[in-house]
Amino acid sequence: MAGEQRESKSRSQKKKDKRSLSDLKTLGRELLSSRRHINNLPLLLTYISPSSPPHYVLEALLSLQSFFSPVLHDLPPSSSSKPSLSSSGDPLVICRTWLRPKFDELVQSLISIAVSSECEETLRDVVLDTLMEFVKLGNRGKFYSALYHKLIQAIVYSSLEVDFLLESLASTYFKYMDVRYFTFITIEKLCKMSSNSSGDKAVIAEGDNSKESLHCSINKIYFILSHIPPLGNLAENAEIEMWSTGFLSKEDDHQEHSKNTEVGNKQEKGEKSNKNGFSLSTLSRKMKLKFTKAWMSFLRLPLSLEVYKEVLVNVHQMVIPYMSNPAIDFLTLSYDIGGVVSVMALSGLFVLMTKYGLEYPNFYEKLYALLNPAIFMAKHRAKFFQLLDSCLRSPLLPAYLAAAFTKKLSRLSLVVPPSGSLVIMALVHNLLRRHPSINCLVHRDRSEETNQPAKEHTSSNGDAGVVSEAGREKQGVDLFNDEESDPLRSNAMRSSLWEIDTLRHHYCPPVSRFVLSLENDLTVRAKTTEVTISDFSSGSYSTIFREEMRRRVKQVPLAFYKATPTSLFSESDFPGWTFDIDEGLGR
Template sequence: MAPKRTATAAATTTKKKRDKRSLSELKTLGQQLLSSRAHINNLPLLLTYISPSSPPKYVVESILSLQSFFSPVLPSLPSSSKAAATNTADADADPELIYRTWLRSKFDELVKLLIVIAVSPQCEETVREVVLDTIMEFVKLGNGGKFCSALYKDLIRAIVYSSLEVEFLLESLVSTYFKYIDVRYFTFITVEKLCKSLESDNSSGDNVVIKGGDDSKASLECSIKKIHFILSNIPPLGNVDEKAAIEMWSADFLSKGGSGQEDAEHTEGENKQKKGEKSTKNDVSLGKVSKRMKPKFTKAWMSFLRLPLPLEVYKEVLIILHQGVIPYLSNPVMLCDFLTKSYDIGGVVSVMALSGLFILMTKYGLEYPNFYEKLYALLIPSIFMAKHRAKFFELLDSCLKSPLLPAYLAAAFTKKLSRLSLAVPPSGALVIIALVHNLLRRHPSINCLVHRESGKETNQDDKKSEQQCVSSDGNAGVASGVIRKKQGVDLFKNEASDPLMSNAMRSSLWEIDTLRHHYCPPVSRFVLSLENDLTVRAKTAEVMIGDFSSGSYATIFREEMRRRVKQVPLAFYKATPSSLFSESDFPGWTFNDDGSYEDAKEL
């Protein structure tokens, strides 16, 4: 026990001496360390000041002195594994090797202290910025003068697993170092390993949405948010110019980064393809870098998407997936499971998954058998108030553009939209009119919905046409029943989830006709465009859905305020009215004095 008391007393004495030193004395210790090996014992003294509890000025001064000392000698130091294997007690060992092994141990201690300070809640932003710059300088030279991926991995791991948000640290890392191509490369590798580690720690291992819970779930959610921030802020290779694309933090990344013969063959193949054309060094480097980056980018994102994403992260991923991820994957079809599961969830998640799924179907040949049934199910009144409704309506218009779309399917979407026009705000009614306009123009076979006369011949023709379209599908039998002759009965089944069973071909667009008397003037004016014969394609044009998809009450009001009105209708009364509505406005109803009402007899 005596040696322990002696060590404790020595540590207490050292702490007291450290507290009594002034900032100028601390600078002197650093200058002596840099001047001669005779003052090498100043190195452990400077390390004692690198602590979250130390004054910020002392911490910064110590870091700057130690960085100036280690930067020149770091490439010549042995690796941590070799230093651990070296037997410093061996009498025959080289004194220089023993000295450098000791320096390596002190350097590893310094790095651990820097990472602790970087994620400490007591650390100030100015100190954290100095710490990050120092660590990245060591990353630049820590592997024998090349990029030290192990040190960089320890930094990212500490940031991700920290319970703090450390927003400043991540933003500094993104703004300062993610422009370097080798930093992005090793970031993808590190993120992939971290995601696999988090996935193994998560017992479920399934891609479900975290909705809160105990501390472990909260910690996992925090880590996933940080990984998402890192991945979403790495600029893709295709969005930067060639000079920026080959800008590297470590100069030996391309020539000695591990690609070897594979990169040499790729470069030779590129030179053969570009034979006879002017080719610069940047062109070859860009192709080489792109070849190495794409697999790492793909593995990092696919590992991340297998994690149990929080709901807000899930939505943000779906928003950027079609532009920021799919074009840069090695094989974008790998996302089909993730997107189809998202599309099957329903609601706003399905709306946001539609963009990525549509790209996979149109550009990469993905087959999704029940795509239109799921798209039909998304047409509910709440979709017209969703945040991402503009993109949804544009994609809906694109999905219904094909001339090979069956008539019953086009009719079902047209009728479903017209029924929704009775329950949506005016901005939604404008979008519906535009969509119906395009559907009627593209598919002349459904123009019978515009004006359907009641009669024996018409009913028989409608029944025959629907029987033909149903039997041609092969999934359902011939429609049963006889068309009811009763006036005013709509045979459309609005509650049906399958467009095939909606009976849309036996209905009409009477809902659109009611919009002629809509209380909002832009709606009543715009619906008049459907009076034109849309089957004459030479005299009509498609409506741009983007002009109406993001509308609201505010946009309609602004447009109405810009209009110049020549004549304004005025309403006046000779006598002051006693009620808001008169009885003539409600034919067939009688109103009692006590406020109750009853149905009038049928006339």
């Protein structure tokens, strides 16, 4: 029996190879002209495969699409449907039941072509348009979500890079509201499937070959999510495009008996309605809910490091403002990681705290821990410094906290590049101006500073301890603990900004000039203004050099000699050495 089937397939393959393109056109015309040639349908289906020549696939597809489009709304819901006993003898019902698996076979073949590496991009584009036409018509005039789910799933889980197909899908169909809606539903399902098969890791290290296919799928999911336009606020006269006519139709079907009453209630409440028959507020609410579920499911996946960083950079702009309940554990967990990841998560976390009332304990302690020399070389340092300045803007900030940040930044100014010293002085300038209680750091009276620790030391260790403590203070010992992670225990209020004073003699002229701005009385706010951090946050050696080249110098330092020098070095520079020009030898 198996041998007979193989022989039958080989015979049909030989017949298929012998047919010309004109024969294929004849089969299509006969199929469309009369139902007597219905047996041409299986023959045409054999040409819908990735191995067939593109022009053969295109010709067969045109005939099959023209045949199935008018009858799609009459086909049974699935290939498993059987005709009822009362209508089992109806030839029309039997024909439709027979056509249903043929249509499913056509869809499966088209999806295989769409994700195949053997097909040309032009053919993939035609196949995608055909599948989307079936999505529009395949569910009796309503959006065929099952077919759309199969298409997206095949694209996401294919082992090939299908950037062209995703770009074509995003540019052509993501403008339709129902396509966005069902895309969010599909992405949520795919994310849950991927999450169950990948474990509980938050980030998978790069280079793991066993996870390469999973990373490829996650990258495609992120591409789809990031290319769906956000909904935003719908205006009363907003034009909403739909790909099919059955969007949100399930609820309408369940509530058809009270449709007129609901429309009257909506008009009384003043709700905006669309020409498609549903409320704009209902649409906005449902879209935000699906958007939130899709993104929350995606953020639970084991993201690659590249995608992880890109999401952190953009989440506060393209995700949080459009969520129904923007409480993302993804950001808080990322902020706890430390290093560059925490810097990148700060933007989204700041938006949640300032606009959505998120309570995050120990926020300033962890922000304080991020201050290290590596921050001044990070890629996203400009945004970090601007957010740091915004976080320290509140007048309710405790004095010890403001002093700790000021002192920590001042200490870093000794080891960072000149561009980092400039942004540090800008931050210190703003902190001193906003918090007059820490201006004691600018000028510390040594006699007052030595009295307080002497009294505390006397009560415990006697007079001998007093002398040693005062002696250490007079020798210039800084009580600030740079290695302490807790700002409260850093002793910043008992220190001074001697680091800023050392920058007066910095080798970079812009740094030494900027120190002079701190000599103003910053406690009088009417006489001073805050420094714009964005003017310094993205600085580098090249920006400093360009600024210096544009400056007009009035006085240029010149070397002046009373007599023309006869040698490069004078004898006073090298005691015990003499330079004889005639002999050319030094001894």
